[in-house]
Amino acid sequence: MLEVVQEDHEFDLAGSARLDVLVSAIKPRQASQVVKDLSELLPLERAKLNHLKRIRSSQHPETGRLLQVLLSPPDMYHALDEAKRKEIVERYGLEPTVHAVPKLEPRTRAQFLSGGSAWPMIFHHSTSEEARRAARVIPEQDALDAIGFMRDALVDAETGRQQNGGRPTVGAVLVDPLGGCGGRRGRVVATASRERQKVRDEEPASMRDHPLHHAVMLCVQGVGRALAAGSRQEKVARKQEEDSAGGKLGKEREGKGSESLCSDADPPGGVVEVLSPEQYLCTGFDLYVTREPCLMCAMALVHSRVRRVIYGVRDTERGCLGSVTMLHTLTSLNHNYRVFEGVCADECRQSLSDRESKHAAVLP
Amino acid sequence: MASDGGVASSDEQNAVYMRLALKEAEMALSKGEVPVGCVVVHKPTARIISCGHNETSEAFNATRHAELVAIDGILRAQTDLSLLRECDLFVTCEPCIMCAAALRDVKIKTVVFGCSNDRFGGCGSVLSVHDGSLPISGHTYPCHSGLLADEAIALFKQFYSRQNVKAPEPKRRKMGRQEQPRAETR
Numbered sequence: 001m002l003e004v005v006q007e008d009h010e011f012d013l014a015g016s017a018r019l020d021v022l023v024s025a026i027k028p029r030q031a032s033q034v035v036k037d038l039s040e041l042l043p044l045e046r047a048k049l050n051h052l053k054r055i056r057s058s059q060h061p062e063t064g065r066l067l068q069v070l071l072s073p074p075d076m077y078h079a080l081d082e083a084k085r086k087e088i089v090e091r092y093g094l095e096p097t098v099h100a101v102p103k104l105e106p107r108t109r110a111q112f113l114s115g116g117s118a119w120p121m122i123f124h125h126s127t128s129e130e131a132r133r134a135a136r137v138i139p140e141q142d143a144l145d146a147i148g149f150m151r152d153a154l155v156d157a158e159t160g161r162q163q164n165g166g167r168p169t170v171g172a173v174l175v176d177p178l179g180g181c182g183g184r185r186g187r188v189v190a191t192a193s194r195e196r197q198k199v200r201d202e203e204p205a206s207m208r209d210h211p212l213h214h215a216v217m218l219c220v221q222g223v224g225r226a227l228a229a230g231s232r233q234e235k236v237a238r239k240q241e242e243d244s245a246g247g248k249l250g251k252e253r254e255g256k257g258s259e260s261l262c263s264d265a266d267p268p269g270g271v272v273e274v275l276s277p278e279q280y281l282c283t284g285f286d287l288y289v290t291r292e293p294c295l296m297c298a299m300a301l302v303h304s305r306v307r308r309v310i311y312g313v314r315d316t317e318r319g320c321l322g323s324v325t326m327l328h329t330l331t332s333l334n335h336n337y338r339v340f341e342g343v344c345a346d347e348c349r350q351s352l353s354d355r356e357s358k359h360a361a362v363l364p
Numbered sequence: 365m366a367s368d369g370g371v372a373s374s375d376e377q378n379a380v381y382m383r384l385a386l387k388e389a390e391m392a393l394s395k396g397e398v399p400v401g402c403v404v405v406h407k408p409t410a411r412i413i414s415c416g417h418n419e420t421s422e423a424f425n426a427t428r429h430a431e432l433v434a435i436d437g438i439l440r441a442q443t444d445l446s447l448l449r450e451c452d453l454f455v456t457c458e459p460c461i462m463c464a465a466a467l468r469d470v471k472i473k474t475v476v477f478g479c480s481n482d483r484f485g486g487c488g489s490v491l492s493v494h495d496g497s498l499p500i501s502g503h504t505y506p507c508h509s510g511l512l513a514d515e516a517i518a519l520f521k522q523f524y525s526r527q528n529v530k531a532p533e534p535k536r537r538k539m540g541r542q543e544q545p546r547a548e549t550r
Contacts, residue, residue: 206442212435212466217427224425231424281426295493295500296469299462299486303426317501324500327461332490334483 001143001310003136004322004339006329011104011111013118019103021049022071022096023056030092031055034069037088041080042072049073051105053120070119071096136338142177145185146288146310149175150344152188153288153312157351159193160215163200168353172215172289174223174282177307179272188271189285190222198225216289216297220304223282226275234277282306290348291360292319292341298327302335310340312348313360323361378476381405381454382512384415385478388430389456389519392417396526399519402430402455404438406447407473413451414438430455431463435470448472456516458509461486464493471503478516480509 011017026034035054044050052070060066071077077085077096088094102115108130112123125131157171171193177186192215199207199218282304292315293301301309309321309328316323321339328339349360381403388401401417416433420426431453438445452474453459459467459475464486467475475487475494486493487507496504 204440204442206439207436210436210439211445211469212432220427221425224423224428227424277424281424294465295498296462296465299460299465299484300427303460303462303484305426320500325498330490332483 001138001146001340002342003138004326004328004341005136006326011102011106011115013100013102013115017103017115018100019049019073020098021047021073021101022077023068023099024071024092024094024096026067026069026092026094028065028067031067031069034092037091038069038071041084041088042076044070044072047072047076049101051121051123052101053122056120068099069094070099070101074098141185145177146340146343148184149173149186149188149286149288150290150310150312150348152191153290154344154347154351156191156193156215157290157348159191160196161351163193163196168351168356170215170289170291171351172219172287173271174219174306175286175288176284177286178284186286189226189275190219191271192216192218192222194271195219195222195225198222212296214294214297216287216293217300219287220282220300222271223275223285223304226272227277227279227281229274230279231277233274280305286310288343290351291315291356292321292323294318295320295325295327301337302327302333305335306337308338308340310343312341312343312345313352314341315356315359316361317359377410378454378511381412381452382456382476382478384412385454385456386512386515386519388415388417389516392419392430393519393523395419395422397421399523400430400455400457400516402434402453404434404448405452405454406450407452408450413443413447414441427462429460429463431459432466435466445470452476454511456512456519457481458485458487458489459494460484461491461493464491467505468493468500468503472505474506474508476508476511478509478511479513479520 038054044052044054049070054070056068056070058066058068071094099119101119102121106112106115106121106123107128109123109128112121115121152173153171155171156173157169160169160171161167163169172191173188174190175186176189179187179189181187195218196213199210199213282301285306286308287301287306288310290312292311292313293309294315295318298309298320311321314323318324320327322341328336330336349357352360384403385401388403389399390401392401393399397418397420399418402415403412404414405411406413414434414437416430416437418430419428419433422428434453435445438447449471450473453467453472454476456478458477458479458481460481461484477487480489482489484490488509491498494505494507
């Protein structure tokens with residue numbers, strides 16, 4: 001089970017990570033005033049250089065201590081209003097020269113140290129790659145649980161294959177990791193095959209081979225159905241409560257939280273039919289799917305706010321959580337989930353058709 | 365990025381279709397849903413073969429966007445989805461990334477939308493799914509943006525003003541699920 005993450009950015013100071021900027025020597029007692037003026041005239045954030053310090057102090061072999069100020073990239077400097085530029089140049093006796101600095105923020109301590117020799121930088125350990133990596137480690141037990149739930153997804157794939165007249169089918173299950181009962185950690189709250197069966201039983205035949213009924217979409221629909229059922233039950237309960245009202249208001253409403261999610265009505269080891277309307281969409285749920293989701297499904301899982309997506313094998317042709325693109329790393333979206341791959345990879349690949357397994361890449 | 369405006373020769377006709385999509389969006393609004401609506405027009409016959417509006421709250425399913433509801437409508441009416449190759453979709457707001465991908469899968473001919481969707485838009489705003497910028501093979505489609513955008517935005521404003529904390533409390537508003545801004549389901 002390996003997390004699918006964006007790789008570190010290139011930090012090659014001789015190549016793509018290098019940026020030429022203008023710097024100038026200044027007199028030490030001018031420093032604070034220069035910094036103030038430049039933060040208005042040539043703000044570092046406008047040049048996306050917030051990771052650089054404005055002033056560099058170094059030792060010069062002949063003149064002793066040397067203080068330099070970072071102005072801006074040349075284009076920004078030359079775009080400055082002529083009169084303003086002249087004024088500041090004269091006031092501080094600036095002599096701009098070109099100097100190479102790191103273009104990108106340092107994400108690791110090593111990058112911070114190597115870049116710092118070119119120009120002093122700002123480095124936040126808490127947002128560093130090391131800190132993120134440490135936060136990324138998931139409990140070992142989770143990885144073991146994941147194998148169990150991926151087996152459920154494989155069973156779902158096999159059920160789907162039978163439903164589809166022997167055609168290999170992607171399997172998927174949605175899991176509530178906190179809703180376990182009977183000794184198991186977590187429980188399945190929706191499966192693609194159950195939902196596929198519901199469509200067959202309740203919808204016109206023309207809905208049978210719906211081209212958008214991918215396993216993931218069916219699971220999300222399954223949770224919606226269970227939530228709708230929960231909402232109806234609650235309304236009925238509330239109605240009864242109101243009807244029998246009097247002094248005992250709210251007496252029956254105890255234990256309504258996550259505990260009641262695990263009701264006796266659920267078949268042992270089976271899939272829940274009813275979810276408490278306290279649950280918001282798929283918040284906190286984990287999706288297990290035998291093959292990497294496509295773009296539509298990946299975005300459906302963003303909308304549904306799942307916690308994690310765990311898939312067996314990659315889909316190098318259409319997969320959008322690692323292969324074609326990494327939708328889950330788009331931080332501009334209002335929700336991001338973590339993605340893991342390589343659970344029961346061999347079994348997952350075997351469950352695909354010959355054509356599809358050609359595009360099913362197993363972890364290197 | 366999607367080009368501006370519709371096809372010149374059929375501007376007026378397109379506006380008629382978009383007004384019907386806006387009607388759908390109004391229906392969503394009246395049910396407390398995010399106001400997005402759409403119609404699917406079969407161009408050769410000028411027939412509206414399906415329509416839909418957002419029903420994410422009603423279905424407890426954040427994927428029940430207008431576009432997907434309309435596609436289901438086509439199938440339920442026993443119509444073959446291959447007809448979509450000759451159909452234009454008129455939708456009040458830019459399709460999200462999910463819908464933009466789904467519309468490629470069902471091979472829609474053209475998409476005309478009103479306002480842009482800065483948070484989720486899949487036809488130029490966040491990603492350009494429709495035009496094949498991403499290395500995913502298969503059908504692509506052209507998009508035209510901005511048709512009656514102001515009217516689509518006006519509906520959103522109405523929706524958000526109803527979410528205003530100063531607005532009168534609806535009956536039996538509960539903590540928990542409804543605390544979440546439902547607007548974000550789209």
